[in-house]
Amino acid sequence: MQFKQGRALVIGIANYEEVRRLPEAVLNDARDTADTLRSSSYCGYPEANVTVLTDGQATLEGIRKALADLAADATADDTVAIFFSGHGTRVGLGRAATSALVPYDCKRGDLAGTSLGEVELSAAISAIKASRVVVSIDACHAAGAATLKSDLEGDHDDGLDEGFDEKSLQQLASGTGRVVFASSRATETSLVRKRERNSVFTTALLAGLKGAAVAADDGTIRVFDLFNYVSEAVRQAAPGRQHPIFKASNLEENFPVALVLGGTKTIAPKANCRERQLEQIMSDLFPAGPTDQQIWLRAGGEVANLALGGTGRAQWFSALRLLSQGGGGGSVTRESLIDAALEEFPAHRELGALR
Structure with missing residues (x-):
């Protein structure tokens, strides 16, 4: 090929x-x-x-x-x-x-x-x-x-x-x-x-x-x-x-x-698949990026720590990358971000499964 x-x-x-x-x-x-x-x-x-x-x-x-x-x-x-x-x-x-x-x-x-x-x-x-x-x-x-x-x-x-x-x-x-x-x-x-x-x-x-x-x-x-x-x-x-x-x-x-x-098609590592899935879900639910409905703030993060250029998808990519490296400011974690999103979308099964 x-x-x-x-x-x-x-x-x-x-x-x-x-x-x-x-x-x-x-x-x-x-x-x-x-x-x-x-x-x-x-x-x-x-x-x-x-x-x-x-x-x-x-x-x-x-x-x-x-x-x-x-x-x-x-x-x-x-x-x-x-x-x-x-x-x-x-x-x-x-x-x-x-x-x-x-x-x-x-x-x-x-x-x-x-x-x-x-x-x-x-x-x-x-x-x-x-x-x-x-x-x-x-x-x-x-x-x-x-x-x-x-x-x-x-x-x-x-x-x-x-x-x-x-x-x-x-x-x-x-x-x-x-x-x-x-x-x-x-x-x-x-x-x-x-x-x-x-x-x-x-x-x-x-x-x-x-x-x-x-x-x-x-x-x-x-x-x-x-x-x-x-x-x-x-x-x-x-x-x-x-x-x-x-x-x-x-x-x-x-x-x-x-x-x-x-x-050749390969199976992605489970952890990486989960991170990519979280990125996709957050982009769908909050398309304007981490500032959409103040989701990043509500999760305990600090917007000043984010690079907010580009589209909402690009912003989510950068924000989650920063989060995986221990950044994001305040008390934000992967779990607190998911919990904050679930407050808005409590019936979202895929998001709940990532918790």
Whole structure:
């Protein structure tokens, strides 16, 4: 079987011309992601639909051309996956600062002119006609450079202000069907451990794509389920040190991103099925999100702790993800949320069964 509507652009840069190099794991991340996407045993993307740029291929013009080719080739029925592993940087000062991806030929003396800034990258993503686009960025964030590169020698003073902040990630997710996965919060390091083949984030992403993420009944891996798996796997691998970020502005559905095990249907783990069922039920009962009928407040939570951008479904996804990590504020728990919902819908059997 093939996931015929799948298209991908995979970028990995470790050996920069002027900017300090990164571990070999960065290139492994790109190569392994591409291999998994086009594997008939896993994701099933047609080989011709997967473009890979590593090191010298991933110049600024090379990345621009690959994005333009995606915009020219992708149709409204396609799912497009864009993966970047390498340096991210901030350009400018204070509130005027913007984020950028650092291409192979970026110049230290002209970061703004030789990097791929958030405005240009957002425009390139918006130009892609596919109704489903997933952008995964595995780049070091603020104050985290030392851990990522601690095993490397050489000059570290290259002028980079490491980072790709959440405001910029939200801009990349603008538009219907656009989703961004980022490897860590803006205050964290995107970890690469010594002697490990892949980064912590990409290790989890690859495992999810290879069948560890919850599979839908139609034999596909869907975007919410993939991120749920990645987020939990990273949390367990790096407790308290790295938390992947999910951004979406106008997401209407839990859309498929790949085949699972080459199209083989699998039974999802019971716990994950229950969480997905709770997300669906809460989205149906409170379609405006956790603020609908003040359900989050009534369950003991604090609305200020939530990321409330996007559709109600996207808000519920983020809220329940936060709750599973011990967040949400106040005294809110999974049980208190279900109890608060049952006060409004006492005859809802499926919801009661989740209690």
